[in-house]
Amino acid sequence: MDRISLLTNGDQSFSFRIGESLSIGREEDNDLQVPDPKVSRYHCVLEREGNRMFIRDLGSSNGTFVNGERVSQKALSGGDTIQIGESTLTYERTLDINTRQFDEGTDGSRPHGMTVIGKNDFRMEHLTDLYRADFTRRDFRRMLERLSTLFEIGNIINVYRNSESLLEAILQRIIRVIQADRYFLLIRDEKDGTLHIATRYPEQVGDTEISSTVLKTVLEEGKSVLSTDTLHDNRFLEAKSIITQSIKSVMSVPLRSHEKILGVIHVDSRDPTSLFSRDDLKLLTAIGINSGVAIENLRLYEDLKRLFRSTVKSLVAALEANDPYTGGHSERVAEYALRLSECLELSKDITERIELAAYLHDIGKIGIPKEVLNKPGRFNDQEASIMRRHPAIGHDILSNVSGMETIAKIVRHHHEKFDGTGYPDGMKGEDIPFESRLLCVIDVFDALTTDRPYRKRLSHEEAIKIITSLTGSHFDPGITEGFKRCMAHGPMES
Numbered sequence: 001m002d003r004i005s006l007l008t009n010g011d012q013s014f015s016f017r018i019g020e021s022l023s024i025g026r027e028e029d030n031d032l033q034v035p036d037p038k039v040s041r042y043h044c045v046l047e048r049e050g051n052r053m054f055i056r057d058l059g060s061s062n063g064t065f066v067n068g069e070r071v072s073q074k075a076l077s078g079g080d081t082i083q084i085g086e087s088t089l090t091y092e093r094t095l096d097i098n099t100r101q102f103d104e105g106t107d108g109s110r111p112h113g114m115t116v117i118g119k120n121d122f123r124m125e126h127l128t129d130l131y132r133a134d135f136t137r138r139d140f141r142r143m144l145e146r147l148s149t150l151f152e153i154g155n156i157i158n159v160y161r162n163s164e165s166l167l168e169a170i171l172q173r174i175i176r177v178i179q180a181d182r183y184f185l186l187i188r189d190e191k192d193g194t195l196h197i198a199t200r201y202p203e204q205v206g207d208t209e210i211s212s213t214v215l216k217t218v219l220e221e222g223k224s225v226l227s228t229d230t231l232h233d234n235r236f237l238e239a240k241s242i243i244t245q246s247i248k249s250v251m252s253v254p255l256r257s258h259e260k261i262l263g264v265i266h267v268d269s270r271d272p273t274s275l276f277s278r279d280d281l282k283l284l285t286a287i288g289i290n291s292g293v294a295i296e297n298l299r300l301y302e303d304l305k306r307l308f309r310s311t312v313k314s315l316v317a318a319l320e321a322n323d324p325y326t327g328g329h330s331e332r333v334a335e336y337a338l339r340l341s342e343c344l345e346l347s348k349d350i351t352e353r354i355e356l357a358a359y360l361h362d363i364g365k366i367g368i369p370k371e372v373l374n375k376p377g378r379f380n381d382q383e384a385s386i387m388r389r390h391p392a393i394g395h396d397i398l399s400n401v402s403g404m405e406t407i408a409k410i411v412r413h414h415h416e417k418f419d420g421t422g423y424p425d426g427m428k429g430e431d432i433p434f435e436s437r438l439l440c441v442i443d444v445f446d447a448l449t450t451d452r453p454y455r456k457r458l459s460h461e462e463a464i465k466i467i468t469s470l471t472g473s474h475f476d477p478g479i480t481e482g483f484k485r486c487m488a489h490g491p492m493e494s
């Protein structure tokens with residue numbers, strides 16, 4: 001079958017078959033679309049007549065050149081060079097693109113069927129496939145799926161905020177675009193550097209014996225490895241699973257974030273008719289880079305979150321340190337909030353919000369005069385009115401911190417009552433943020449079950465009795481019911 005090849009910088013960058021005819025031009029309905037302003041919309045056509053192939057210029061502005069000579073029509077011979085705009089094509093009678101698929105990028109020292117891609121070798125060359133005349137709708141859909149997977153992984157950090165779900169999401173996206181029998185995400189321990197399988201598919205597959213030579217190439221040299229002939233590849237000699245499970249084709253690529261190798265993506269296949277290609281290796285290498293950056297970003301985000309929480313805890317503990325009665329109140333409320341959220345199976349986001357708001361719910365007390373705040377007895381009306389300012393003061397403090405607007409709102413409304421008689425805004429029912437309604441129950445529960453200057457602490461049962469009596473007026477009935485259920489099952493007991 002005759003073929004035409006595009007030359008880029010003197011090298012053949014792709015090749016495809018020519019059927020009976022092939023039209024070339026800038027418009028997308030040409031068989032070969034060349035998006036070059038120097039190429040006419042319908043520039044030229046190659047047509048078979050008998051056993052010969054002719055090229056005909058279609059009245060192009062800048063001309064069609066064969067071996068440097070402008071032509072209107074010419075019979076082509078094998079090896080002829082065709083110049084159209086900035087593109088150089090060669091006409092060949094026989095060349096099967098598949099014969100060169102795994103020869104590229106190898107050198108004499110590498111085993112048969114092995115390709116290694118280094119960081120600097122990576123290019124999205126397969127984008128040039130868009131110019132292939134035999135590029136089908138299916139190829140196009142597959143390419144779009146691959147590109148969208150890369151894009152998704154690049155943005156995945158905005159969706160997944162814990163490493164377990166992030167790694168699972170990455171694995172699922174690899175499964176979507178790479179056809180393999182087994183998939184492994186291995187993560188390197190940050191302390192001792194050892195690799196462990198973080199997630200795999202299918203789940204029931206046991207630990208695999210991945211060649212240490214391959215892992216060394218991936219981890220130490222940061223290179224991607226492809227083998228399409230594992231049984232004759234001396235790097236897999238010690239990997240028993242290759243032999244016992246008849247694995248034919250293997251790809252291992254680094255999970256890379258800049259210069260740091262965080263782990264390895266490893267896939268393998270037993271199907272001898274479906275060997276991994278160089279394009280697969282390029283795609284998996286790109287996924288390894290995007291995933292590595294996402295994993296590293298999540299680690300930085302989690303470190304930052306830990307630092308922020310410990311700072312908040314220290315700040316709140318320092319504020320409460322001088323009060324023998326309220327000392328530890330916010331930390332206990334946060335602990336109850338966490339347990340109640342988990343017992344009620346609230347989402348991770350809501351749980352995190354409630355826990356943080358619990359730590360900070362009384363931060364506004366920083367603006368209450370000490371003589372009122374530390375008064376040993378009950379408040380008179382004026383003192384009570386001053387104390388009631390603390391949720392609004394807390395809101396003002398937190399709403400000035402970027403990213404804390406939601407927490408500020410939860411804090412503002414933690415003394416609202418379900419019947420609308422609370423403060424500061426007299427908000428009613430479900431207008432009160434859910435997190436504030438939940439916090440309200442826990443706040444009162446902790447206050448009732450700790451000593452106060454004017455009374456001794458109540459037992460949990462007595463506190464629950466009081467909370468029950470105030471359900472519907474002070475507290476949201478749904479939350480009270482959930483709270484009591486969780487108390488009854490013990491997860492709230494400290």
Ligand SMILES: [Fe+2]
Nearest residue numbers: 361362414415
């Ligand atoms: Fe409060």
